[in-house]
Amino acid sequence: MELILLIIYSVIVWLIFFKFKLLPWNITSQVIVVTIPVFALTVLILFMNIVAPSSHDVRAMNYVIPIVPRVTGQVTEVPIEPNRPIKKGDVLFKIDPVPFKEAVNAAEAKLAELKVGLITAQAYQRGLDDELKNAQSVTQSIVARLDLAKKRVEQYTSLAAAGAGRRAEQEQAESDVANLQSQIAGAQANESKIKQKIEARTEAGEIDEVAQAKAQIAKAEADLVAAKYDLDGTTHLAPANGRVANLALRPGVRSTQFATMPVMSFIEEDDPWVLAFFKQNELRNVEPGNEAEIFLKMYPGRIIKCKVDSILWATAQGQMPISGNLPNTLPVEMPEQRIAVRLLVEPKDKELFLAAGARGGGAIYTEKGKMIHIVRKVFVRVSTKLDWFVFKLH
Structure with a gap:
């Protein structure tokens, strides 16, 4: 220009x-x-650098998602190819599902067994009142027999004393009384046990057996959900649109569910980040919503329209570790770190493929000095035309 x-x-x-x-x-x-x-x-260039700052360092960045299996197992299928577009929901790889299916079947069988036990416990709970009545009837019957046995003891004792009865009949009657007294103690103990079960019901009106059965069923249902979750984890799907770089996973490899051991790296392409780096004194007039233009070396001659999303007001120099140690002040002054500005690509160029790591330049047009924005725009267009040339001697 x-x-x-x-x-x-x-x-x-x-x-x-x-x-x-x-x-x-x-x-x-x-x-x-x-x-x-x-x-x-x-004067023109100095003023233009304030109202329309330019950057020679514009980068396209993408989220990189480390793919970690939810379960540990042997890989049976890897249907994708490296560096090929992948749609959200496509299968990335599969793990042998046999042991996980068996775990689901075992959990379902255990749950069915516990449900039968719950029905039995509920039936037992419903029969406790009848059982208490039966126990009380048994106690009353024994008490009546005991009263009769005591009368016979008195009769046999009187007869034996008058010489009209046998001593053996008196002793048998006394033995019957003792036996009936023992039966009454057992019947009363059984009756007390039933009453305790009835009185010890939970707030929901359930006895211990029913409450325990329901608790076991709840645990079994949770185990079944976990088993099905693990079974679903044998098929790993793409979390978004993107591609996998440096794919090394192959059938037969045993994958593990450790977070520090991803089996592949998935590069997401739905929401790329475009960052432009500026010196700190260039951003005095930059605000979210300002118009911006960038150019990338991978697209020579093309201007990509953008809007300023935000300014990342933070650098590594601004971070001080919170600890008991004193900050380390180096004897040599560290160079000033630049501030990153995030740019959003306009809908016109939204579908343009931006490779992770693509580099270029660009400019931001603030609300001030609009008359000389045209000069910066010409500068930007001349710069992107130069990307057509490859300055290399081999």
Whole structure:
């Protein structure tokens, strides 16, 4: 752009001093002619760097998702190819599902068994009231028999004392009384046990057996869900649109579910980040929503329209570890780190493929100095035209 302006200025000087000879060509005019473009270009560029800052470092970045299996097992199928477009939901790889299917079957069988046990416990709970009535009836029956046995003891004792009865009958009656007293103790204990079960019901009105059965069923259902979840994990699907780079996974490999051991890296392409890096004093007028233009070396001659999304007001130099140690101040001053600005690609170029790591340049057009934005736009377009040339000698 500077060259174009100088050419235009040279043509004007030629017309004034040589073609039409409107002014004399002397030492004074020569000094003025040389000084004007130097001063004007200097002022123009300095002011343009404030109202329309440019960056020679624009990068396209993508999220890289480490793919870690949910389960450990032997890989049976890898139907994808490296560096090929993959749609969201496509199968990345499969793990042998046999042991996980067996775990699901075992969990289902265990759950069915526990449900039968719950039905039995609920039936037992419903029969407790009848069982209590039966126990009380048994106790009352034994008490009646005991009263009769005691009367017989009194009778046999009177007869034996008068010499009209046998001593053996008296002893048998006394033995029956003792036996019935023992039966009453057992019946009362059984009745007390039933009452305790009835009185020890939970807030839901359930006895221990029913509550325990339901708790076991809840655990079995959770185990079944976990088993099905593991079974679903034998087929790993693509989390988004993208591609896999440096694919080394092959059938027969045993994959593990450790987070530090991913089996592949998935490069997401749905939401690429475009970052432009500027010196810190260039961003005084930059605001979200400003117009921006970038160009990438992979697309020579193409201008990509963008909008400023946000300014990442943080660098590594601004982070101080919170600890008991004093900060380390180096003897040599560290170079100033640049500030990144995130740009959003406009809908017109939204479908343009931006490779992770693509580099280029660009500029942001602030709300100030709009009259000279055209100069920056010409600079940007001239710069992207130069990307057509590959300066290499081999």
